[in-house]
Amino acid sequence: MTTVTPETTAAVARRRGPRGLLWATLRVHRSALWFWVMLVAVGAGVLLWAYGPGADAAWAEYRSRGCLDGGASLGCDMGGAAAGRYQSAEALAGGLIELVPFLTAAWAGGALIGRELESGTARLAWTQSVSPARWLAAKLAVPAALLVAGMLLLTPLHRLMFTSNSLLRATIGSADWDQSPVYEANGTLAAAYALLGLAVGVLAGLLQRRALPALGTAVLALGALMIALRDLRPYLWPVRTLTGEQYPEWTGMVVDDGALTSDGSRITDPMCVDEARCLAEHDVVGYYRDFHPASHFWPLHLVETGIVLALAALAVLISFRLLNRRTARAV
Numbered sequence: 454m455t456t457v458t459p460e461t462t463a464a465v466a467r468r469r470g471p472r473g474l475l476w477a478t479l480r481v482h483r484s485a486l487w488f489w490v491m492l493v494a495v496g497a498g499v500l501l502w503a504y505g506p507g508a509d510a511a512w513a514e515y516r517s518r519g520c521l522d523g524g525a526s527l528g529c530d531m532g533g534a535a536a537g538r539y540q541s542a543e544a545l546a547g548g549l550i551e552l553v554p555f556l557t558a559a560w561a562g563g564a565l566i567g568r569e570l571e572s573g574t575a576r577l578a579w580t581q582s583v584s585p586a587r588w589l590a591a592k593l594a595v596p597a598a599l600l601v602a603g604m605l606l607l608t609p610l611h612r613l614m615f616t617s618n619s620l621l622r623a624t625i626g627s628a629d630w631d632q633s634p635v636y637e638a639n640g641t642l643a644a645a646y647a648l649l650g651l652a653v654g655v656l657a658g659l660l661q662r663r664a665l666p667a668l669g670t671a672v673l674a675l676g677a678l679m680i681a682l683r684d685l686r687p688y689l690w691p692v693r694t695l696t697g698e699q700y701p702e703w704t705g706m707v708v709d710d711g712a713l714t715s716d717g718s719r720i721t722d723p724m725c726v727d728e729a730r731c732l733a734e735h736d737v738v739g740y741y742r743d744f745h746p747a748s749h750f751w752p753l754h755l756v757e758t759g760i761v762l763a764l765a766a767l768a769v770l771i772s773f774r775l776l777n778r779r780t781a782r783a784v
Contacts, residue, residue: 474583474591485560486599493603496549500610503542508618510535515624536625543614543627550607550643551634554650554679555672557600561654562671565592567664585780589655589773596651604644611638630747631706633683640754645761650675652768659775678764682757689756692743699740706745713739 479486514535569575579585615622615635622628628635637643650671657671687708695701696713712722714736722740725731732738745753 474587475595478591478595482565485564489599489603492549492553493606496546496607497610499542499546499549500607500614503539503546504610504614504617507535507539507542508614508621511539511621511625515621539621540625540627543622546607546611546614547628547634547638550604550611550638553600553604553643554646554675557596557647557650558654558657558671558675559668561596561651562657562661563654563664563668565596566655566658567661567667570658570662571664579780585776586773589776593651593655593769593772597648600647600651601644604647608638608640608643611643612640615639630750631745636750636754640751641758642754642761645758645765646679649678649761649765649768652765652772653678656768656772656775659772659779682760685760686753686757687745689760690745690749690752693746693749694741694743696739696741698738701740701742703742703744703746705747705749708743708745710740710742712737713741 514533518533566575569578575585575588578588615630630636630639637646653675654667654671657674658667661667661670687706692708695703700710710722712720712735714720715738716736719741720735720737723731723735723737725735725737
């Protein structure tokens with residue numbers, strides 16, 4: 454007969470505790486888990502279709518008009534039905550990836566944290582040998598791992614579609630590399646913003662402690678952060694400047710442009726066109742344009758990713774401190 458001692462009981466609890474807590478998190482939120490699996494599957498399927506059959510059909514349609522043979526045709530300046538389906542698939546996949554941070558913030562604030570605090574489920578868990586810090590760590594770790602895993606599938610597929618069909622996309626007028634949601638979906642920002650949505654949602658849930666207010670707060674706060682970061686984006690890396698007697702041609706993300714005076718000062722373009730008198734009155738001798746070429750994608754992208762992850766880490770740190778202070782006060 455085996456003797457059960459307090460030491461063996463504590464050892465078993467230490468060995469099974471984290472596993473049971475992680476399993477409980479998955480079981481309680483299994484609907485959200487299946488929704489995430491479905492969203493990733495739909496996004497991956499759409500991207501694979503656009504990469505293969507969708508692109509092939511658009512090229513075949515374009516070729517059938519004689520556009521690749523050098524023949525002039527009005528039909529070459531506009532997309533047909535196949536090109537429209539390709540663009541719709543591209544927009545759908547990018548839109549799903551862009552929507553993930555907001556869905557995550559809403560779910561984390563409303564269901565993951567806010568509802569459990571409102572109903573008392575969290576406090577019940579804290580009385581079952583689960584510390585508040587460990588409870589919150591599980592609430593963060595499980596969704597974070599699933600979010601990153603899903604984005605590690607969607608992001609490479611999106612980049613594969615984008616890079617392999619670049620000529621087709623330019624032909625039918627699809628979004629360029631610096632436009633949302635293409636910019637976020639083509640690199641590490643997609644996962645970073647998803648983690649930021651999780652962190653902001655958790656913090657909102659702890660602050661509001663009610664499901665619906667936390668949901669709204671999380672979505673609004675995340676939206677404000679994303680708008681601010683997008684406004685900051687062009688200034689995260691040194692720009693390249695072109696000058697000339699006329700506006701220089703460029704390809705990429707325009708940051709600023711205007712007119713140059715004889716002493717090299719930058720002024721707002723007076724819109725003189727070719728009027729010599731107007732140009733002389735404003736002392737305009739040329740024009741400049743600050744922009745980011747496509748080669749700046751990764752520097753800009755990685756700097757913004759670092760900022761987003763730092764904000765997510767800050768939100769997580771504040772969440773733990775807030776939880777510790779409230780639970781210590783309750784004791």
